[in-house]
Amino acid sequence: MKSTYNTKINHAFVLHEADLRRVWAKLESYDCHITATVLFSDEVERTVDNIEDLVSFENSEKRKIVRINITADSSERDNRVRIEFEDYSFRTISVWASGNDELVTKVSDEMPEIISGIRPWYSFISRVDVFWLLYAPLILAYLFADMMYSSKSQKTALTFMQSAKVIGFLLLGILALFLSHKLLTHLKNYLFPVANFAIGQGVRRYQTQDQFRFAVVIGFFVSIAASLFLGLFE
Incomplete structure (x- = not known):
């Protein structure tokens, strides 16, 4: 058969x-x-x-x-x-x-x-877009803060110059997000590649990336722990 x-x-x-x-x-x-x-x-x-x-x-x-x-x-x-x-x-x-x-x-x-057996611990991170890792939580935090904030001041219409400045800042913000997304995507692909051929000189590249990965992960958890610690005494 x-x-x-x-x-x-x-x-x-x-x-x-x-x-x-x-x-x-x-x-x-x-x-x-x-x-x-x-x-x-x-x-x-x-x-x-x-x-x-x-x-x-x-x-x-x-x-x-x-x-x-x-x-x-x-x-x-x-x-x-x-x-x-x-x-x-x-x-x-x-x-x-x-x-x-x-x-x-x-x-x-x-x-x-x-x-x-050749699947690394960071496999999930390598498959996720930077947007979902970084920007989505920031956007959700901003929306939550905006909902919690109540302003008693009366809203007034913007002048032409004020509107132009707002539009300019928005465009700069979009450009900054685009460039930071490209940069962070490149950094993520370096630190958490989907494919790593650890053969020949690839062994040294993998070891160097592993050291950087360790530093990034430890730094991430240290920053969270520090934020929680400081929050307890505020």
């Missing part, structure tokens, strides 16, 4: 050398010939057929790995498995298998367990 398994996963991942070896060994246990096609940031694709060549890529800043496609074929090509890791916002990992039902069932049972 022939079967097909196809799943697409959108959570973030950190792919270390040990994880690649684990995936490769699992595919070899299916008695298949394995090849890996690696796409780099310079748009060059390179294909290897052994794990040592795969983990030996330099993965430099100039030529970073952006996708690894691992394919396993049986000798008679009646069974095939494909696993793809990609730095892509809408789909980071995909697993596809086709062939006899026994093999496909193994893939559907075993591969998700391996993939779940």
Whole structure:
């Protein structure tokens, strides 16, 4: 009986050398010939057929790995498995298998367990837009404060110059929000990337990002604790 398994996963991942070896060994246990096609940031694709060549890529800043496609074929090509890791916002990992039902069932049972192990703790943050992390709470706080504030002063119509100033400030505010959104999105993507190939020089990049992540998270909780502490004595 022939079967097909196809799943697409959108959570973030950190792919270390040990994880690649684990995936490769699992595919070899299916008695298949394995090849890996690696796409780099310079748009060059390179294909290897052994794990040592795969983990030996330099993965430099100039030529970073952006996708690894691992394919396993049986000798008679009646069974095939494909696993793809990609730095892509809408789909980071995909697993596809086709062939006899026994093999496909193994893939559907075993591969998700391996993939779940490369999901980092910050996966949720990497998938959320900066707007929902920062601006939405600020807007809700402003609306709440506006509802709680009651003004007894009589409202008066604005003059032309006053209206022009208000419009100017609004435009500057919108521009500031747009630029800060772009900047914070870039910072979020650096600190909490959806795809991290921790191979070669990528190991050092991952370790540097991890240090920054630790500083950001600790700073966030310290600021909240300080605010709560000061609030108790006001």
